[in-house]
Amino acid sequence: MFKARMKMEVLRELVEVISTLVSEVKLSVSKDGVEVKAVDPSHVAMLVLHLNKGAFEEFTGEPTEIGVDVEKFKEVLRLSKPGDEIDLQYDGGKNRLVIKVGKVTRHMAVVDPAGITDPKVPNVTPPAMVVVKMDELRQGIRGSESISDHVTITLEPDSFVLHSEGETDRVDMRLQKENLTKLEVKETVKSMYPLDFFSSMVKSITSSDAVTLHVGNEYPLKIEFSVAGGKGEGRFLLAPRVEED
Amino acid sequence: MFKARMKMEVLRELVEVISTLVSEVKLSVSKDGVEVKAVDPSHVAMLVLHLNKGAFEEFTGEPTEIGVDVEKFKEVLRLSKPGDEIDLQYDGGKNRLVIKVGKVTRHMAVVDPAGITDPKVPNVTPPAMVVVKMDELRQGIRGSESISDHVTITLEPDSFVLHSEGETDRVDMRLQKENLTKLEVKETVKSMYPLDFFSSMVKSITSSDAVTLHVGNEYPLKIEFSVAGGKGEGRFLLAPRVEED
């Protein structure tokens, strides 16, 4: 059983990060909140999201799994306006998720959660980390997008570098330690990542002013961010592209 | 003969409702104002518009019929900005409608009114009626559009219900009598209508905060609205879709 009321802004945050990777998702409800794990069809990128009970205006949950078509959540969001609250109710018996926005009620067929890939999230602990302001990161990404399909992230003891190289041009964004909220690097690390995933992940994080990147040498990237005004947390994992020499 | 000056906002209102149904329209001018009747090519929907003399800034009319390509009116509107006044002058002799916006004059070829269908408007008197706020109605329509090509309108003695049913999902919007400006229902009535027409009709009515729906049992829908700040009035008729059992 699951019964909750949430701000449309919180649902929108979730839908944005989730729809970056998948079109169907499994919500794992417990008495403490909701968890989401998702992996993109090519198994390059992964998402883990925890939403505490406190992220909801009202919340009652018993352990259950609900499979949802993300596009239908987007349709529900289009019925709402900023400030609206959205009611969700699931009672496994009828296999319907009942959603209310204002005077509109939608009875939504759910997806069999057994048919949705349940990713085994690897234990990824990159050795270096940086906290970057979202608007600087987005500018660097936009610069790279003109140039290449890949981006190289380098963390040096005193700076963060985003680098892309095309056939004729290259783009670099270098942020010095004194301009970064946080930079923890013992030895320089460097990995290359597919830019389309990196870009859409970063752009999907709409609620944070800053984001934490954990980086290693040719190692998966971990992007940490908060959701629901700090009442929830998310992380993306992204496989590196190993350079062929 | 026809010579008038009107606010661009009034012409825009007319063009929006008219272009929902037809691309060519016949303006029937009299000394008291202008009347428009139009039926869509599939004869499912109809429009009747009356614009009093008072809806114009200046107006001189003698009985005449002018056939107009609605797209050309849209082009004229694109030359104007809010607050502009538009001059129209028709002198049957040259078969040209002369339109002035600011410093621009367009000599517009007219369409032979004999070639434009002159719909016989049926006498439709549905037994029940409701006045609904436009923003609530639009939200209900948006909800239905995710689900189905049809929408069922039900007027109950104490509520107004918009309902759509798809293969897996359904959407309902229920407005209670106490939240409605007006609801006059003796016995519950219910009809299903094509959603594309219903939606584009409602969305084309840009000048009203509320709209009056007259509903019967498997009966044509009548939508009444005012235009030109109350100096004109319009009504749409929409044939029901009879459910096959």
Next chain:
Amino acid sequence: MFKARMKMEVLRELVEVISTLVSEVKLSVSKDGVEVKAVDPSHVAMLVLHLNKGAFEEFTGEPTEIGVDVEKFKEVLRLSKPGDEIDLQYDGGKNRLVIKVGKVTRHMAVVDPAGITDPKVPNVTPPAMVVVKMDELRQGIRGSESISDHVTITLEPDSFVLHSEGETDRVDMRLQKENLTKLEVKETVKSMYPLDFFSSMVKSITSSDAVTLHVGNEYPLKIEFSVAGGKGEGRFLLAPRVEED
């Protein structure tokens, strides 16, 4: 050698007028500023732009020619926001133009200037001229665009007329001398021009409230405008379309 810092707004003005005609352009740098000459592939339209040293925040130049892909300048502009300053540095040796916006640096391959057409700008001195407000000119152009692919400009001793004629409709915009900033006409002159070029030229001039048109009889049109807040100047030339009788 070329090293300059400029407001993004100035670069954007240049890119807008240049990209109306060409996708690659040659910047001719001198110690006094930058000059651009361009001709469209069909040799119907031409652009000459002078940017004084004073148009830049900082400027050091020695005579050199730099070929640039205009699209790459657009990409750089997308990295900037209003108020940003953009650094450009070119040192012929490495054949790279280095551009900095905020924390982002782009090393941009240049195009061999020898491969870019260097138009011989004809000495065009039309006998009549008018200064027209941009918003009036744009309205007249929008009116013409509904009607025809061509526009006729007439300068009469007491008015400026823009005229387009289609198969069924025609559009005129007439501005009387008293409503024009300046009108210098001895004898009425009249020329027809391709509307697509005329329209995109006028629309590309984003920094002026008014524009000067020099017109003759079946003679090239000269459009003069200022850029960089008066620290630079541009002119378009547009070949007339000679009417066949």
